[in-house]
Amino acid sequence: MSGVLIPADLRSRLRGLRFAARHPAIGLGLGLHRGRSRGAGLEFEQYRAYEPGDEPRRVDWKLYARSDRFFVREAARDSPLSVWVLLDASASMAQADAARPAYSKFAAAKLLAACLAEVATLQGDSCGIASLSSAGLTLAPSGSGARHRDRLWLGLEPMRTQGEWPSEAQLAPLWERIAPETLVVIISDGLDAALPVFAARLAATRRQVLSLGLISCEERDFPFEGGYAFVDPETGAECRSDGAAVRAEFLARFAAARAELARQLAQSGIRHVDHCLDEAPDVPLRQLLARA
Amino acid sequence: MIGLLAPAGLAAAAALVVPLVIHLIRRSDRRVLSFAAMRYLRARSNPRARLRLDRPLLLALRLVLLAGLAVLLALPVWRSHAAPAPPWVVVAPGIDALAARTAVRAPLAEWHRLGYGFPALPDGSDAATLAADARLAADPVPLNSLLRQLDHELLPTVALTIVVPETLVGLDAERLQLSHAATWVPLPGRSPAEAATGLARAPPGSELRIAVRYDAAGADELPVVRALGAAWAADGRAIAWDIGASDVPLPPPPAWVFWLGGHVSESLRARARAGEVVLATRLGTSAGEVVLDSPEGAVLRAQVLGRGRLLGVTGALRADALPAVRAPDFPQRLWTVLARPASVPTSAPARSVAPLATTRADWGPAEDLLPALAAVLALLFLLERLVATRRRARPAA
Numbered sequence: 001m002s003g004v005l006i007p008a009d010l011r012s013r014l015r016g017l018r019f020a021a022r023h024p025a026i027g028l029g030l031g032l033h034r035g036r037s038r039g040a041g042l043e044f045e046q047y048r049a050y051e052p053g054d055e056p057r058r059v060d061w062k063l064y065a066r067s068d069r070f071f072v073r074e075a076a077r078d079s080p081l082s083v084w085v086l087l088d089a090s091a092s093m094a095q096a097d098a099a100r101p102a103y104s105k106f107a108a109a110k111l112l113a114a115c116l117a118e119v120a121t122l123q124g125d126s127c128g129i130a131s132l133s134s135a136g137l138t139l140a141p142s143g144s145g146a147r148h149r150d151r152l153w154l155g156l157e158p159m160r161t162q163g164e165w166p167s168e169a170q171l172a173p174l175w176e177r178i179a180p181e182t183l184v185v186i187i188s189d190g191l192d193a194a195l196p197v198f199a200a201r202l203a204a205t206r207r208q209v210l211s212l213g214l215i216s217c218e219e220r221d222f223p224f225e226g227g228y229a230f231v232d233p234e235t236g237a238e239c240r241s242d243g244a245a246v247r248a249e250f251l252a253r254f255a256a257a258r259a260e261l262a263r264q265l266a267q268s269g270i271r272h273v274d275h276c277l278d279e280a281p282d283v284p285l286r287q288l289l290a291r292a
Numbered sequence: 293m294i295g296l297l298a299p300a301g302l303a304a305a306a307a308l309v310v311p312l313v314i315h316l317i318r319r320s321d322r323r324v325l326s327f328a329a330m331r332y333l334r335a336r337s338n339p340r341a342r343l344r345l346d347r348p349l350l351l352a353l354r355l356v357l358l359a360g361l362a363v364l365l366a367l368p369v370w371r372s373h374a375a376p377a378p379p380w381v382v383v384a385p386g387i388d389a390l391a392a393r394t395a396v397r398a399p400l401a402e403w404h405r406l407g408y409g410f411p412a413l414p415d416g417s418d419a420a421t422l423a424a425d426a427r428l429a430a431d432p433v434p435l436n437s438l439l440r441q442l443d444h445e446l447l448p449t450v451a452l453t454i455v456v457p458e459t460l461v462g463l464d465a466e467r468l469q470l471s472h473a474a475t476w477v478p479l480p481g482r483s484p485a486e487a488a489t490g491l492a493r494a495p496p497g498s499e500l501r502i503a504v505r506y507d508a509a510g511a512d513e514l515p516v517v518r519a520l521g522a523a524w525a526a527d528g529r530a531i532a533w534d535i536g537a538s539d540v541p542l543p544p545p546p547a548w549v550f551w552l553g554g555h556v557s558e559s560l561r562a563r564a565r566a567g568e569v570v571l572a573t574r575l576g577t578s579a580g581e582v583v584l585d586s587p588e589g590a591v592l593r594a595q596v597l598g599r600g601r602l603l604g605v606t607g608a609l610r611a612d613a614l615p616a617v618r619a620p621d622f623p624q625r626l627w628t629v630l631a632r633p634a635s636v637p638t639s640a641p642a643r644s645v646a647p648l649a650t651t652r653a654d655w656g657p658a659e660d661l662l663p664a665l666a667a668v669l670a671l672l673f674l675l676e677r678l679v680a681t682r683r684r685a686r687p688a689a
Contacts, residue, residue, distance in 0.1 A: 060475055092328035093328075094326075094328075095326070095327070095328040095329075104435040105328075120446055121497075189328060191328055191329060192329070216328075217327045218327075219328075224325075226323075228321070228323050228324070228325050228327075229323070229324045229325065230325055230327040230330045230333055231324060231325065231326050231327065231330070232326075232327070232328070232330045232331070233326045233327075233328055234328075237330065239330050239333050239334075239335050240335055241333055241334070241335050246333060249334060250332055254329055254332045257332060292386075
């Protein structure tokens with residue numbers, strides 16, 4: 001648990017955060033989101049014509065007196081939201097800064113996932129967490145409540161980075177678990193070309209998708225001097241280069257790649273926020289969950 | 293100016309290579325880094341080929357430190373340029389002061405005797421200095437030794453004029469070399485060392501003994517020997533002759549031996565080996581260096597034996613066998629050969645032994661720089677340690 005425990009100050013700052021559902025929620029029970037289920041309730045939704053089988057007590061008799069017709073009064077019910085947090089567990093997520101070797105991108109992703117589970121639990125939504133890697137999916141079931149949140153936190157601990165971004169076939173179980181109208185938060189480093197495609201498919205199938213991109217400080221600043229052999233953690237490819245000589249070019253290409261990723265995601269209506277590892281974790285969450 | 297007493301110590305500067313190599317190796321040590329965003333990197337023209345030095349300030353400090361240590365090993369001294377000084381004229385004892393003053397025109401010079409302590413040259417007025425000068429001439433010191441001492445002691449800018457007798461006696465095996473600009477003026481006069489070295493084998497005032505031993509054939513050679521004795525006696529040489537048959541025992545040394553008895557015995561050779569003069573006739577061999585020759589051929593040969601020589605006539609010492617003995621100067625020449633010591637020559641014409649000039653050093657007295665340099669190096673070492681152990685601003689990555 002130690003790796004994903006939320007610091008107290010961070011946890012207090014999470015209280016102001018709210019998931020905002022773009023689609024009407026379909027969860028069962030009472031929640032904070034505008035639900036699609038209608039019926040008896042407090043919040044008036046609409047009138048509709050009486051149909052045989054409707055309970056007589058639901059007929060609006062005052063309206064009948066005015067219009068001489070039977071109308072049934074329908075109320076909307078606020079429903080809980082279903083949130084899924086998908087963690088990119090490919091090997092590239094193990095990237096960490098030399099200044100803070102223990103705080104890798106995946107550690108940051110775990111912390112953010114724990115925060116999201118906390119936010120969901122605070123507002124009574126159900127939450128599930130999955131880590132995605134070509135070595136296999138790890139799915140924590142969706143659920144709600146404080147005990148479920150603790151189970152999710154416990155389930156984050158053994159997650160490890162391994163392999164690459166999973167193939168379409170490997171992702172198939174997700175489609176069964178993640179129902180439409182679900183809020184999906186993808187936390188990744190955004191380096192895999194398959195990620196925007198997958199996110200676009202999620203968004204196209206009526207899932208509300210949010211994307212959190214993690215950037216290490218070394219990727220942002222490229223502080224390397226002298227000769228290095230840069231090794232890709234996923235493919236093992238090696239690139240011998242001189243740090244200072246390629247800095248400007250790398251920074252330009254990296255910034256262009258991030259902009260291209262954000263553009264692709266925005267095309268699918270996906271809000272994307274980049275997060276550097278040296279920033280406070282609640283900053284990107286605040287940006288991500290801000291009401292449009 | 294800085295001079296070095298042991299320039300070979302500078303070879304320690306070869307150690308400068310060590311920090312250079314260390315700093316180069318640390319640079320070429322390529323670090324392997326797992327970097328997820330590697331796909332946006334481009335390999336850049338083999339940075340390994342570029343010679344770059346790690347931490348140049350530290351390297352410079354270390355190089356300076358090592359160079360300073362090399363200089364320290366070379367024993368640096370500080371020499372100031374010597375002030376100009378009046379020239380010196382040194383006159384060897386035995387040369388008349390007045391003659392020297394007329395021969396050498398040097399109005400501003402200081403005049404000195406070339407003797408122990410280099411006393412001033414008397415100008416003929418003071419009886420005491422004249423007496424001291426006479427004592428100097430009577431108790432001579434080898435001129436070469438005195439000149440070397442003078443060369444060492446005089447300020448380097450002093451020009452030297454050396455007045456010496458035309459024949460120098462008491463020279464040693466090494467040619468004189470002076471670092472000063474020296475003018476060599478040979479003048480007629482007696483070499484002061486002549487009396488001291490002289491002819492060791494014939495001390496003046498004592499009689500020279502010559503033992504002549506002959507056999508039957510050697511009796512024919514006796515007339516020549518007697519003629520030689522008469523010629524030498526006419527020259528004023530006091531000789532005690534001891535002529536006898538070959539079976540008569542030889543006198544104890546010192547005595548010259550003329551052996552006219554044919555075969556040279558081992559006891560005779562031992563005598564020659566001990567340094568005695570032994571002249572043998574009818575040797576029958578032509579071995580040895582020719583020490584006396586004539587238009588008809590070699591007359592006398594010398595075989596080196598131990599400390600001395602065996603002088604030998606190949607044939608018989610008779611006027612008919614050896615026409616050279618008829619020459620009027622033969623006795624004189626033979627005497628010269630016999631009387632010459634077997635050691636190296638110590639006298640020479642002064643003109644032929646003029647001093648050679650060595651590299652001239654224009655330096656005054658030297659001041660030791662070792663403590664100052666050591667202090668500077670200690671400071672440098674502290675600074676180097678400070679820089680080397682300083683916390684680096686950016687991580688080693």
